[in-house]
Amino acid sequence: MEIEPLVYIIILNYNGYKDTIECVNSLKKINYKNYKIVIVDNNSTDESEKILKEKFNQCIIIQTGKNLGYAGGNNVGIRYAVKNNSDYICILNNDVIVEKCFLEELVKYLYSNHNTAMVGPMICEYSNKRVIQSTGAIVNLYKGSVPSLNSGKMEDVVNQKVIKCDYIGGACILVRKEILDEIGLIPENYFLFFEETEWCLKAKKMGYDIVCYCNAKVNHKGSASINKVSGLSEYFMHRNRVVFEKRNANLIQLICFYVYLFLQTIYKIVLKKQSLNILKYYIDGLLNRVDERYSFVHIGKIMR
Structure with a gap:
């Protein structure tokens, strides 16, 4: 060009x-x-x-x-x-x-x-x-x-x-x-x-x-x-899914998401025998906190 x-x-x-x-x-x-x-x-x-x-x-x-x-x-x-x-x-x-x-x-x-x-x-x-x-x-x-x-x-x-x-x-x-x-x-x-x-x-x-x-x-x-950091990907993928919804969904979308997430989580734990850790990941997202295992993580507040 x-x-x-x-x-x-x-x-x-x-x-x-x-x-x-x-x-x-x-x-x-x-x-x-x-x-x-x-x-x-x-x-x-x-x-x-x-x-x-x-x-x-x-x-x-x-x-x-x-x-x-x-x-x-x-x-x-x-x-x-x-x-x-x-x-x-x-x-x-x-x-x-x-x-x-x-x-x-x-x-x-x-x-x-x-x-x-x-x-x-x-x-x-x-x-x-x-x-x-x-x-x-x-x-x-x-x-x-x-x-x-x-x-x-x-x-x-x-x-x-x-x-x-x-x-x-x-x-x-x-x-x-x-x-x-x-x-x-x-x-x-x-x-x-x-x-x-x-x-x-x-x-x-x-x-x-x-x-x-x-x-x-x-x-x-x-x-x-x-x-290179054990568990990092799994943790933030689940935690941040909740953070993303809280920051971007409207009220109706958020209610639908929480219902869907609840049913999906029950399915994963009961039928797929996945670890209960997934509940903690979601709770950390709800509370905007980060697991102490990843104390090196720096999360800022940039958003304009």
């Missing part, structure tokens, strides 16, 4: 320098030229900061000083990008390998479609690049579910190039800088899971489009950093 707006690519790292190195190396091959890479280290304990500084002296590397989670860490990078004249900001997980034209296609779409607040690529599996992880998702506030569109399908059976949805996967999101004045930064009430869902949903409620543009593609390993 003739016009290349300045894009800041934000990559969040936590004890995952090997994935981050692979991600940055894939970015070096893209055909879009006007971009800068900001690596935000979320207080890693594996010498990630030192290794990444030695490996990528052309990248901007920021140390948070504490583990701020997905939203808090990425917001550090977003604030830096906003202060340094970015036009667009790309949130990119460190366990993503990008295709050569991914950024050009996303920028081209966002530049030509002014009512679109955020656009994301088709996200495919890292291990099998023809299998789709997600082409966006639909939010069901009556059930507290966010089913991914086209998950598990082969990419060549999806004929739509533009898929309007409620939410695009946080592995890769391109957003206009100007839109941040209206929707604010990524909400920091979750630590991980559901924060980018709420971010997208807020923009959608304000009348903007959220789009998966399938001409752009990335390949995602999935949960590389999360799985």
Whole structure:
């Protein structure tokens, strides 16, 4: 494309320098030229900061000083990008390998479609690049579910190039800088899971489009950093489902959700023999508290 707006690519790292190195190396091959890479280290304990500084002296590397989670860490990078004249900001997980034209296609779409607040690529599996992880998702506030569109399908059976949805996967999101004045930064009430869902949903409620543009593609390993802490993924996925509903559902939706959650939980415990721990996860969500096992977690109050 003739016009290349300045894009800041934000990559969040936590004890995952090997994935981050692979991600940055894939970015070096893209055909879009006007971009800068900001690596935000979320207080890693594996010498990630030192290794990444030695490996990528052309990248901007920021140390948070504490583990701020997905939203808090990425917001550090977003604030830096906003202060340094970015036009667009790309949130990119460190366990993503990008295709050569991914950024050009996303920028081209966002530049030509002014009512679109955020656009994301088709996200495919890292291990099998023809299998789709997600082409966006639909939010069901009556059930507290966010089913991914086209998950598990082969990419060549999806004929739509533009898929309007409620939410695009946080592995890769391109957003206009100007839109941040209206929707604010990524909400920091979750630590991980559901924060980018709420971010997208807020923009959608304000009348903007959220789009998966399938001409752009990335390949995602999935949960590389999360799985390094035992139980973290299970806990926050359940806890934050309740937090998300409390923050985004209307009264009727919330009542329906609580009834549905009660019946679903009974089914899981009685028939599926799942652990009673799930009850504690939900109660922590209701009370806006975090299990003491995850005392390192920092949950802020960003929401504009």
